[in-house]
Amino acid sequence: MTSRTPATGSRKAPVRNQPGRLRGIDAARGLALLGMMATHLLPTFESNATLTPTWIGLTFSGRAAALFAVLAGVGLALSTGKQQPLAGSELAKARRGVALRAVVIAAVGLTLGGLDVNVAVILVHYAVLFLCVLPFLCMGVRSLCSWAAGWVLASPVLAYLLRPWLLAAEPPLTLGHNPRWEDLGTPDRLLGDLFLTGYYPVVQWLAYLLVGLAIGRLALAKAIVPVLLLLGGTVVAVVAKTIGVAAMEDWGGLAALEKALNAPGYPLGNVLQVNLAGLTQEGSWWWLASAAPHSGTSLDLLHTSGVAAAVIGACLLLERLAEWIDLDLLLPLRGPGAMTLTLYTAHVWVLSTFYLKPLPAGWTEGGMYFAHAAAAITLGVVFARLSWRGPLEWLGHAAAGLGRGVLPWAATGASR
Secondary structure, three states: OOOOOOOOOOOOOOOOOOOOOOHHHHHHHHHHHHHHHHHHHOOOEOOOOOOOEOHHHHHHOOHHHHHHHHHHHHHHHHHOOOOOOOOHHHHHHHHHHHHHHHHHHHHHHHHHHOOOOOOOOOHHHHHHHHHHOHHHOOOOHHHHHHHHHHHHHHHHHHHHHHHHHHHOOOOOOOOOOOOOHHHHHOHHHHHHHHHHHOOOOHHHHHHHHHHHHHHHOOOOOOOHHHHHHHHHHHHHHHHHHHHHHHHHHOOOHHHHHHHHHOOOOOOHHHHHHHOOOOOOOOOOHHHHHOOOOOOOOHHHHHHHHHHHHHHHHHHHHHHHHHHHHOOOOOHHHHHHHOOHHHHHHHHHHHHHHOOOOOOOOOOOHHHHHHHHHHHHHHHHHHHHHOOOOOHHHHHHHHHHHHHOOOOHHHOOOOOO
């Protein structure tokens, strides 16, 4: 992203976007990154005994990662024609570029998977999602909305039916750890984990990229569109969560799931508020009525997609406000948001250096989070001001360029 144009005399230069780039989208990515860091570094439950949710767990769990995925779809739409999807040879080039970029992301993810770290690394799943969404890059808003709605409704049912079969295999088709290079030697377990049994199951998470593609195909530069995203996303999120809570607390869902779980004393009600990823959801169709974070149900997908749409709308409105008052309000978010792959990778690597070790003297979990967040914001602002890409962003951009038939060294410098 270009820095602000030097002013002439004492007059300030107006805040302007680089052509074709929306600062509000970068800012939303920055929020997603900071939210994911919060769930990695700060406790989402008060204690292992009671599993009482913290405000971090109630606020960010499930939502930050979903926002990250929806924004992936938005970015793909913006790079493949915006409101007018590419076609013909240009579409073929774009698909090759996305595929090669996915290879870079997967390589980074597999490398991070070899680290000892208590974080569910999203990058390999993210790369597979890029490959799975390739057939949809030619579609317009209406087709994408239809596919997204169908996927939100059908994929959780498909996952519920197939997941027990994969887990019953010998050995179970799940990894139990982050995907790493060694797992390429057991492709059945790797694919089972990536698509259905892992932390970010691609079968359901493809819905997020379809939602993002649909949002990215809208005329995001028009003033009314961010407002509709904010209002519509908020309504969808509230309605989905309300139905999920009613299903569990008022319609008998929680009691049925406690019976299916058969674990007396286990605080399932608390877990449903924060993270359901650690539980095997089988034995009762009531699992599909939950809106719990990381449950992958239709209500969960609707709620988190609605939150993502609302956040994107709010960030785009802030972008317009920043241009109106001639002040780069979004710089602390859009800077890190433009280099999330580099910063996420560095964040996970730093976490691995503290794995199973006590925090340095005088440090707290909150202090560690603010250190990571401050470092991300500082680096992001510096790179944004210098109009530099992050190192891994440059690599991904170069790979995408090769897919389109553009040699990376043909670009001018390292600018965006």
